Amino acid sequence: MKNNPFEVHGITHLSPSSINQFISSPAQWVLKVSGHRGPSNPAMWRGTCVDDAVSTAFDYEDKGMIEKTTKNAVSIFDNLYERNKQTTHYDIAKVEAERKNIQRYVEVAIPFYKAIGKPTAIQKKIELEFEEIPVPIIGYIDLQYEGIIRDIKTTGRLLKVIPSSICRQLSVYGYAENSIPYADFIHVTKDKAEVVSMEITNVESRINEVKKAAISMMNVLSYSDDITQVASLFYPDFDDWRWSDLDIEAAKILWRI
Numbered sequence: 001m002k003n004n005p006f007e008v009h010g011i012t013h014l015s016p017s018s019i020n021q022f023i024s025s026p027a028q029w030v031l032k033v034s035g036h037r038g039p040s041n042p043a044m045w046r047g048t049c050v051d052d053a054v055s056t057a058f059d060y061e062d063k064g065m066i067e068k069t070t071k072n073a074v075s076i077f078d079n080l081y082e083r084n085k086q087t088t089h090y091d092i093a094k095v096e097a098e099r100k101n102i103q104r105y106v107e108v109a110i111p112f113y114k115a116i117g118k119p120t121a122i123q124k125k126i127e128l129e130f131e132e133i134p135v136p137i138i139g140y141i142d143l144q145y146e147g148i149i150r151d152i153k154t155t156g157r158l159l160k161v162i163p164s165s166i167c168r169q170l171s172v173y174g175y176a177e178n179s180i181p182y183a184d185f186i187h188v189t190k191d192k193a194e195v196v197s198m199e200i201t202n203v204e205s206r207i208n209e210v211k212k213a214a215i216s217m218m219n220v221l222s223y224s225d226d227i228t229q230v231a232s233l234f235y236p237d238f239d240d241w242r243w244s245d246l247d248i249e250a251a252k253i254l255w256r257i
Contacts (some may be wrong), residue, residue, distance in 0.1 A: 004134045005221035009033055009230075013127075013138045016169035019213050024165065024221070024255035026069045027236040028247065034096065036250040039088040042098040045080040046105065047154045049073035049188060051142060054152055058118045070106045077102060097217045101188055105154055108193040109186045119143040119150075124175040128173045132213045141173050149173050150197075158187045163200050164209075231255055 006012075008107070011033065032038070039194040053069040060068055077099055081090070111246040121144040143150040151170050166183050174181035181200040187193070200206070223230050236243065236251045243251070 003162050005218050006085070006135045008039070008225050009221050011135060011221075013131075013136050014088055014214055014217070016172050017138065017219070018140050019137070019210055020165040021235060022217050023213050025237075025240060025242060027123060027234040028232060028242060029217075029230070030220075030227065030231045031236070031247065031251050031254060032253060034231070034250075034254055036247070036254075038063040038247045039244050040080065040084055042077075042090065042095050044078050044100045044183075045235050047152075048079045048080065049102055050105045050109055050154050051152050052076055054143070055122045057110045057114065058122075058256070062114075066107055069110060070103045071098070073102050073106055074099065086114055088244070101156075104188045104193050106187050106229055108188065108195060111150070112184070113143070116150075117144050126173060128172055128176045130211055130214070133211065135216065137210070137214070139174055139176075141177070144177065144179070146180050148182065149179045150184050152186065154186045154188070156189055156217075157189075158196060162200065163230075164170055164206075167200050167206050168251065169201045169211050171203040172198060172210060174203050175207050198254055228254065 006014075015209070017028065018032070021032065030039075037185065040133060050073065053073040055073065057065055057069050070256075081099075084090075121141065124141040124144050126139050126141060128139075141149045142152045151166075151173070153166065162183055166210055170181035173179075181203065183198050183200065185196045187196055220233060221230060223233060231254050236248075236255060238248050238251075
């Protein structure tokens with residue numbers, strides 16, 4: 001086994017999402033390392049669309065801005081659906097519900113960010129390196145301001161406490177840029193549309209979590225050059241809602257179930 005287990009398994013970098021996946025579902029992470037790529041879903045597309053709408057809004061004059069950005073966002077959503085429906089079955093009612101709500105997300109998000117002002121950077125790439133981890137952690141900041149980074153999160157259910165996964169993700173960004181990280185939850189329900197900003201205050205402790213998880217990932221991969229042998233360290237829980245039909249199909253092959 002080489003000194004860099006990540007390199008052996010074709011991993012050139014980590015990301016906050018891969019680290020979070022390892023923490024929440026090691027078997028799913030191993031499946032991804034094996035080369036499997038799971039399907040996207042309408043909620044993911046909604047997030048992509050609203051991110052794009054906010055990012056491009058700063059290029060438009062106020063007149064007609066929401067109409068134009070909404071039109072572009074819906075077009076992106078439709079393209080994502082067309083691209084993915086060939087290989088994945090989707091609940092049409094859920095697709096239509098997400099598509100219908102895009103305008104409400106845009107209408108509440110854009111005035112919020114326009115009031116804050118134009119960011120100094122949009123979708124800025126960061127690379128965070130630690131001596132004990134042989135590959136960098138790479139991520140992309142949605143919006144950067146002087147001393148502050150902001151991440152756009154669309155949601156239909158607002159939690160009182162920021163999920164640990166989001167805390168770890170934004171702590172990586174804030175630590176890399178020596179900035180205060182904020183999660184901006186664009187919250188839309190049948191009766192409400194609002195933006196709720198929450199500051200990530202425990203950056204140092206979250207970075208420690210990230211480092212420990214990354215070292216654990218490295219140790220797991222060092223078990224064998226053969227991903228099927230690495231997979232034998234875990235067993236997939238198909239009752240977990242995060243497993244799609246395509247994921248389960250691929251996992252059954254890897255784990256020879």
